[in-house]
Amino acid sequence: xxxxxxxxxxxxxxxxxxxxxxxxxxxxxxxxxxxxxxxxxxxxxxxxxxxxxxxxxxxxxxxxxxxxxxxxxxxxxxxxxxxxxxxxxxxxxxxxxxxxxxxxxxxxxxxxxxxxxxxxxxxxxxxxxxxxxxxxxxxxxxxxxxxxxxxxxxxxxxxxxxxxxxxxxxxxxxxxxxxxxxxxxxxxxxxxxxxxxxxxxxxxxxxxxxxxxxxxxxxxxxxxxxxxxxxxxxxxxxxxxxxxxxxxxxxxxxxxxxxxxxxxxxxxxxxxxxxxxxxxxxxxxxxxxxxxxxxxxxxxxxxxxxxxxxxxxxxxxxxxxxxxxxxxxxxxxxxxxxxxxxxxxxxxxxxxxxxxxxxxxxxxxxxxxxxxxxxxxxxxxxxxxxxxxxxxxxxxxxxxxxxxxxxxxxxxxxxxxxxxxxxxxxxxxxxxxxxxxxxxxxxxxxxxxxxxxxxxxx
Amino acid sequence: xxxxxxxxxxxxxxxxxxxxxxxxxxxxxxxxxxxxxxxxxxxxxxxxxxxxxxxxxxxxxxxxxxxxxxxxxxxxxxxxxxxxxxxxxxxxxxxxxxxxxxxxxxxxxxxxxxxxxxxxxxxxxxxxxxxxxxxxxxxxxxxxxxxxxxxxxxxxxxxxxxxxxxxxxxxxxxxxxxxxxxxxxxxxxxxxxxxxxxxxx
Ligand code: SF4
Numbered sequence: 001x002x003x004x005x006x007x008x009x010x011x012x013x014x015x016x017x018x019x020x021x022x023x024x025x026x027x028x029x030x031x032x033x034x035x036x037x038x039x040x041x042x043x044x045x046x047x048x049x050x051x052x053x054x055x056x057x058x059x060x061x062x063x064x065x066x067x068x069x070x071x072x073x074x075x076x077x078x079x080x081x082x083x084x085x086x087x088x089x090x091x092x093x094x095x096x097x098x099x100x101x102x103x104x105x106x107x108x109x110x111x112x113x114x115x116x117x118x119x120x121x122x123x124x125x126x127x128x129x130x131x132x133x134x135x136x137x138x139x140x141x142x143x144x145x146x147x148x149x150x151x152x153x154x155x156x157x158x159x160x161x162x163x164x165x166x167x168x169x170x171x172x173x174x175x176x177x178x179x180x181x182x183x184x185x186x187x188x189x190x191x192x193x194x195x196x197x198x199x200x201x202x203x204x205x206x207x208x209x210x211x212x213x214x215x216x217x218x219x220x221x222x223x224x225x226x227x228x229x230x231x232x233x234x235x236x237x238x239x240x241x242x243x244x245x246x247x248x249x250x251x252x253x254x255x256x257x258x259x260x261x262x263x264x265x266x267x268x269x270x271x272x273x274x275x276x277x278x279x280x281x282x283x284x285x286x287x288x289x290x291x292x293x294x295x296x297x298x299x300x301x302x303x304x305x306x307x308x309x310x311x312x313x314x315x316x317x318x319x320x321x322x323x324x325x326x327x328x329x330x331x332x333x334x335x336x337x338x339x340x341x342x343x344x345x346x347x348x349x350x351x352x353x354x355x356x357x358x359x360x361x362x363x364x365x366x367x368x369x370x371x372x373x374x375x376x377x378x379x380x381x382x383x384x385x386x387x388x389x390x391x392x393x394x395x396x397x398x399x400x401x402x403x404x405x406x407x408x409x410x411x412x413x414x415x416x417x418x419x420x421x422x423x424x425x426x427x428x429x430x431x432x433x434x435x436x437x438x439x440x441x442x443x444x445x446x447x448x449x450x451x452x453x454x455x456x457x458x
Numbered sequence: 459x460x461x462x463x464x465x466x467x468x469x470x471x472x473x474x475x476x477x478x479x480x481x482x483x484x485x486x487x488x489x490x491x492x493x494x495x496x497x498x499x500x501x502x503x504x505x506x507x508x509x510x511x512x513x514x515x516x517x518x519x520x521x522x523x524x525x526x527x528x529x530x531x532x533x534x535x536x537x538x539x540x541x542x543x544x545x546x547x548x549x550x551x552x553x554x555x556x557x558x559x560x561x562x563x564x565x566x567x568x569x570x571x572x573x574x575x576x577x578x579x580x581x582x583x584x585x586x587x588x589x590x591x592x593x594x595x596x597x598x599x600x601x602x603x604x605x606x607x608x609x610x611x612x613x614x615x616x617x618x619x620x621x622x623x624x625x626x627x628x629x630x631x632x633x634x635x636x637x638x639x640x641x642x643x644x645x646x647x648x649x650x651x652x653x654x655x656x657x658x659x
Contacts, residue, residue: 049484053483056481152639219634223649227556245616247616266630292476
């Protein structure tokens with residue numbers, strides 16, 4: 001019996017050509033990241049500094065939250081507090097309704113994905129348009145994003161051509177990215193012009209100034225909030241930096257880690273509402289303060305959502321973002337998701353080879369693979385392991401606790417394995433043997449060889 | 459309807475349960491990257507991100523350049539915050555609704571300073587005011603920055619920056635772009651399709 005992730009991954013790799021293409025597309029991004037990182041001699045210093053800034057910020061997060069609130073209010077912004085997704089959605093809806101809003105344009109925000117804001121607003125009769133091209137594509141496909149920076153990385157251009165033909169009336173069979181992106185530009189321009197309100201996420205908020213920064217390449221966040229009078233910015237409470245000068249460190253790391261660009265095209269700093277406009281900032285907890293309380297997993301809150309750990313992950317690249325059945329996929333998602341619901345996401349920390357590549361690239365130096373390992377233990381302790389993992393683990397534990405049995409099993413195995421017919425070794429019960437050949441058993445065990453070596457006269 | 463005051467108190471209380479005592483803040487005061495030829499670095503980086511850097515001796519040279527630049531000569535709607543260089547084709551001061559900026563073909567806007575390491579120019583709404591949309595609606599964007607306002611890196615940039623009275627400011631690096639269709643780079647996503655930075659002086 002495969003876990004949920006393994007089952008979905010098996011489906012993903014069935015299409016061999018697509019699986020390889022997906023793998024390569026992400027590896028290409030990883031290579032660009034390497035090049036960008038290597039162009040700065042101080043790269044490692046930047047990572048260490050970022051990690052230390054975050055450690056400090058988290059140690060006084062309460063103070064920084066209050067400082068931010070005070071300063072943002074001074075600038076004329078409204079600050080809201082939401083304990084969970086439901087409160088967040090309620091706040092956003094109330095603001096929109098009180099302004100008589102019918103049409104909303106939204107730029108990329110993993111937080112609003114996490115809160116399932118779109119379907120909620122739609123149920124209340126609003127049109128919500130995701131304006132990031134990748135997000136618009138998955139929105140039209142009625143899918144969630146499969147990557148936090150590259151939402152449509154799993155989709156082929158031919159499929160986008162079909163999709164746009166249906167929705168945007170592009171020519172049938174068109175698949176030229178330039179042509180399709182131009183069609184999306186025209187389509188979304190119209191949406192920008194008609195919007196009554198703009199919703200954005202937040203990349204970084206600055207306690208000292210009460211402002212925040214939104215990073216995009218397309219300019220969609222900026223367009224979305226500079227035409228209508230109402231801007232709502234939604235952010236998790238972990239996004240804070242104490243001072244504006246700290247942005248220097250984080251903006252240098254973010255885009256280089258994400259896509260290998262020296263910086264995103266737009267790193268926009270908002271301080272208070274636009275002239276004649278209104279600005280609302282919604283601060284959302286939704287499980288974050290609980291993670292902050294955990295010594296083991298606190299550092300996962302330092303994530304700046306660059307996606308580098310996904311691009312480098314051999315499991316993510318070969319199984320696709322949707323196989324993680326969570327808002328944030330990949331290594332960091334496999335840590336954050338079980339923190340939210342350990343039972344539902346018990347399979348994710350297992351979807352990892354513990355190769356440590358994620359830890360090597362993470363710009364804020366989160367010890368991702370250690371945390372994944374820690375989650376495995378945690379899930380075992382809470383009795384949430386799936387049967388397919390639990391039984392072999394129990395068997396192995398029984399064996400390893402009994403040295404005599406272990407050596408006996410080894411001897412029997414070495415003698416027995418070469419003799420048994422294939423179907424006994426390679427059957428559905430042996431998941432390991434599905435794509436692999438077992439090694440040829442040696443004639444003598446290490447212990448036997450070692451004992452003999454010691455007998456030999458020197 | 460939930461009580462936001464209570465949520466606020468609950469969140470702050472919950473956050474404050476983690477109280478490890480003082481955790482030191484790292485100093486940013488150290489040697490960061492610097493370039494022997496800043497203009498070259500800026501120009502190369504801007505080109506890498508799809509923009510063009512044009513060093514010129516003075517503003518007259520900016521005008522001369524634009525007079526041979528097709529997006530300007532063919533433009534029906536020119537938006538200029540530097541009327542000494544080129545004139546706007548409309549009375550932009552009279553435009554109160556940013557939606558009326560939709561048809562801008564070319565915009566000319568001053569930037570405060572530029573950053574060599576990443577090809578970014580810091581642009582604020584000090585002069586744009588309610589018209590900040592012009593930066594993103596224009597089909598082609600041209601920026602003017604003084605050559606002696608070219609910094610090495612982002613740390614210097616934040617030393618210079620202050621946000622008093624700056625409601626909106628952005629580091630703008632290259633024209634708008636997307637790679638969301640099979641990782642193929644397409645220049646001109648929602649914002650400008652081209653970007654020129656004139657380094658003057
Ligand atoms: S965990 Fe690190 S590498 Fe992964 S998305 Fe977050 S910041 Fe990037």
